[in-house]
Amino acid sequence: MRADVLAAVEAELAEHGYDGLTIDAVAARSGVHRTTLYRRWKDVSGLLVDLLAAGADDAWEPADTGSLETDLMAVNREVHAALTARPSITQAVIAASFRTAEAAEALTRFWADRYERTALVVRRAVDRGEVAADVDAHRLLLTATAPLYHQLVLLRQPMTRDEADQHARIAAASVR
Amino acid sequence: MRADVLAAVEAELAEHGYDGLTIDAVAARSGVHRTTLYRRWKDVSGLLVDLLAAGADDAWEPADTGSLETDLMAVNREVHAALTARPSITQAVIAASFRTAEAAEALTRFWADRYERTALVVRRAVDRGEVAADVDAHRLLLTATAPLYHQLVLLRQPMTRDEADQHARIAAASVR
DNA sequence: TCCCTAATGCGACGGATGTTGCGTTAAGAT
DNA sequence: ATCTTAACGCAACATCCGTCGCATTAGGGA
Numbered sequence: 418m419r420a421d422v423l424a425a426v427e428a429e430l431a432e433h434g435y436d437g438l439t440i441d442a443v444a445a446r447s448g449v450h451r452t453t454l455y456r457r458w459k460d461v462s463g464l465l466v467d468l469l470a471a472g473a474d475d476a477w478e479p480a481d482t483g484s485l486e487t488d489l490m491a492v493n494r495e496v497h498a499a500l501t502a503r504p505s506i507t508q509a510v511i512a513a514s515f516r517t518a519e520a521a522e523a524l525t526r527f528w529a530d531r532y533e534r535t536a537l538v539v540r541r542a543v544d545r546g547e548v549a550a551d552v553d554a555h556r557l558l559l560t561a562t563a564p565l566y567h568q569l570v571l572l573r574q575p576m577t578r579d580e581a582d583q584h585a586r587i588a589a590a591s592v593r
Numbered sequence: 594m595r596a597d598v599l600a601a602v603e604a605e606l607a608e609h610g611y612d613g614l615t616i617d618a619v620a621a622r623s624g625v626h627r628t629t630l631y632r633r634w635k636d637v638s639g640l641l642v643d644l645l646a647a648g649a650d651d652a653w654e655p656a657d658t659g660s661l662e663t664d665l666m667a668v669n670r671e672v673h674a675a676l677t678a679r680p681s682i683t684q685a686v687i688a689a690s691f692r693t694a695e696a697a698e699a700l701t702r703f704w705a706d707r708y709e710r711t712a713l714v715v716r717r718a719v720d721r722g723e724v725a726a727d728v729d730a731h732r733l734l735l736t737a738t739a740p741l742y743h744q745l746v747l748l749r750q751p752m753t754r755d756e757a758d759q760h761a762r763i764a765a766a767s768v769r
Numbered sequence: 770t771c772c773c774t775a776a777t778g779c780g781a782c783g784g785a786t787g788t789t790g791c792g793t794t795a796a797g798a799t
Numbered sequence: 800a801t802c803t804t805a806a807c808g809c810a811a812c813a814t815c816c817g818t819c820g821c822a823t824t825a826g827g828g829a
Contacts, residue, residue: 435691436691436692436693511747512691515612515688516612516688516691517612524747525748525750528748556740556759559740559744559760560736560763562743563739563740563743566739566747567735567743568739570747571690571700571704571746572701573701580732584735584736587767590766590767591763591766
């Protein structure tokens with residue numbers, strides 16, 4: 418039943434976008450009663466938070482491609498894909514995070530987890546001797562990924578994969 | 594009267610934040626009737642868009658500090674100040690941009706204008722011979738400012754002015 | 770001064786969103 | 800098989816947000 422509801426959320430999201438996402442529509446599509454949705458998920462943000470949680474991969478690790486630069490490019494391609502997907506659950510949760518504290522917290526927890534895991538690419542680079550041991554992993558990942566979020570989410574303009582790659586290269590170069 | 598209303602919006606924003614910003618509260622505080630607010634500004638987003646427009650400085654230009662790196666640092670300090678102000682009108686409009694198309698468009702127009710003006714720092718750097726003439730100004734500004742938006746708006750974590758400066762330096766170094 | 774028009778104030782209304790009380794169903798334990 | 804408990808379905812209700820019709824006021828021109 419949870420799966421039915423989350424599938425309905427995703428479908429509604431694809432059809433009407435975040436601002437058109439309503440409890441009633443999810444109830445109608447999933448066949449689950451309105452009241453049940455309100456009780457178990459509280460509101461639209463709760464549904465999206467759960468959708469994010471359902472999609473979270475507990476075993477996720479950044480790909481090991483042999484160098485810091487290409488590792489960062491791989492990360493950026495994943496971010497790029499997540500933000501340009503249709504529908505983009507990440508974009509929807511970002512939107513929800515401006516409406517409820519729960520969504521905001523879920524998002525910051527999700528990203529904190531992702532950044533922590535992704536720091537592995539920096540440790541590997543240190544082990545390879547590519548960069549110094551005291552490199553600030555968070556700052557490095559921010560340099561690489563932030564331009565994608567800004568351009569795609571806030572500026573609402575397209576970004577090619579080549580541009581995403583380029584920002585990964587700039588980030589890698591910033592610690593050489 | 595417009596000034597009364599916008600002042601009330603700013604005050605309410607400071608007290609209750611964006612999600613606590615309601616037409617009724619603005620009406621009560623400003624002494625203007627609900628219906629009038631709905632008619633002239635349509636909704637909360639409209640009020641914020643107008644507040645952004647009222648604060649926009651038509652004569653704004655990036656400071657000329659003598660070098661690309663310090664120019665970018667000056668830009669980043671302005672962005673940093675705008676995002677950490679209490680209340681931050683920019684943050685409020687960003688939040689609103691996820692709810693109405695009008696706010697989203699107003700925001701992209703605002704930023705398009707700002708990026709265009711800020712490109713002056715790149716032209717000056719070209720004139721000084723600091724960088725090549727074919728530098729992508731947008732990409733450069735994205736590298737400099739995006740980490741601030743991502744950290745302060747999306748990750749919702751603090752950023753020191755030193756860190757903001759550092760991202761300006763990284764951006765400047767990326768075109769040397 | 771008088772009139773015309775546009776903007777504002779005001780109360781009432783409609784619709785959507787979220788809540789509550791109660792009956793029903795499903796699952797697990799003994 | 801029966802009992803217990805928790806979750807769900809259902810309909811009615813409450814609340815909030817936005818709209819509408821109408822009266823009033825302010826401003827500008829003949």
